[in-house]
Amino acid sequence: MLKKLYEKNEVLFAVLWILVYCLVLVPIRGNLGDESIWMTLALFVFAAGIAVFVKSNHLEEKYGLNGWPKNTRRFLYFLPMWIIVTGNLWGGIAPAYKGAAQLFAVLSMALVGYVEEMLFRGFLFKALIPKNGINTAVIISSVTFGMGHIVNLLTGQGNSETIVQIIFAVSLGFLFTMVFYKSGSLLPCIAAHSLIDVFSKFSVDSPAADWINVIATIILAVTYSIYLCRLKN
Numbered sequence: 001m002l003k004k005l006y007e008k009n010e011v012l013f014a015v016l017w018i019l020v021y022c023l024v025l026v027p028i029r030g031n032l033g034d035e036s037i038w039m040t041l042a043l044f045v046f047a048a049g050i051a052v053f054v055k056s057n058h059l060e061e062k063y064g065l066n067g068w069p070k071n072t073r074r075f076l077y078f079l080p081m082w083i084i085v086t087g088n089l090w091g092g093i094a095p096a097y098k099g100a101a102q103l104f105a106v107l108s109m110a111l112v113g114y115v116e117e118m119l120f121r122g123f124l125f126k127a128l129i130p131k132n133g134i135n136t137a138v139i140i141s142s143v144t145f146g147m148g149h150i151v152n153l154l155t156g157q158g159n160s161e162t163i164v165q166i167i168f169a170v171s172l173g174f175l176f177t178m179v180f181y182k183s184g185s186l187l188p189c190i191a192a193h194s195l196i197d198v199f200s201k202f203s204v205d206s207p208a209a210d211w212i213n214v215i216a217t218i219i220l221a222v223t224y225s226i227y228l229c230r231l232k233n
Contacts, residue, residue: 002053010127018119018144021046034108034201035101043111050118063122064186074231075183080224081175081192084217088199091209096201105201113194120145120173121180121189138177146170168214172196175221178228 006013024046028039053059060066069075095102120141128137146169176189 003057006053006057010123011131014119014123014127017050017123021115021119033105035097035105037100037104040104040108040111043108043115046115047111050115054118062126063118064180064184067185068187069183069185075179076224076227078179078188078192080220081179081188084172084175084220085192085195085199087213087217088196088203090213091206092204093202094204096203102201106198109197109201110194112197113192114190116145117176117186117190117193121176121186125177125180134181138174138181141177142173143170145173164210164214168217171214171218171221174225178225182228182231182233 002013005016024042025039028036028042032038054063054065072078097105124144125137125141128140132140146166172193176193180186180189
């Protein structure tokens with residue numbers, strides 16, 4: 001059934017995955033939290049489902065899962081991205097939870113990186129290119145990823161924190177999409193996304209550091225994306 005939908009309409013296939021992801025994960029996250037074993041299990045099921053679909057249909061190359069980019073020097077070793085990765089730790093380092101709860105939270109965030117990169121940079125971005133072109137695909141994939149964080153309001157998160165996350169996520173969306181498009185590999189994006197989310201569970205609440213992180217992310221994302229745009233494929 002999934003294969004038929006994929007072959008008939010890739011955009012609808014991607015949107016369906018994203019909708020199901022939101023409908024399943026938002027209630028779990030809102031009621032039980034990132035530290036819940038049920039959150040980890042739900043994400044594991046999503047990640048496994050995506051991996052099985054990609055593997056069984058031999059789509060590893062299409063979605064940039066075949067290996068790390070060979071000429072990383074050409075991409076400045078992705079250094080701007082690794083700087084952004086550390087942003088959640090700028091206000092201080094302390095575990096968000098204790099014991100097993102912290103472990104489940106870390107595992108959940110690592111899985112979020114994989115799942116969301118496959119949904120937004122893999123399925124959606126690749127599906128949009130044939131009919132909409134690269135520029136439109138980059139914009140839609142990036143903005144959709146950022147605006148998708150509005151659902152965090154349903155988990156009890158505050159308005160100001162959600163706005164910061166949306167701005168942050170849109171910036172990252174553009175950056176990750178350009179890295180994937182230019183390098184042909186999604187692995188650096190998955191690694192960076194997972195680390196950002198994992199480090200969020202070791203960050204100390206600091207509004208000043210959060211805004212510095214957001215501003216630095218926007219500046220680095222814009223400048224690095226411009227650099228990537230000028231690179232020949």
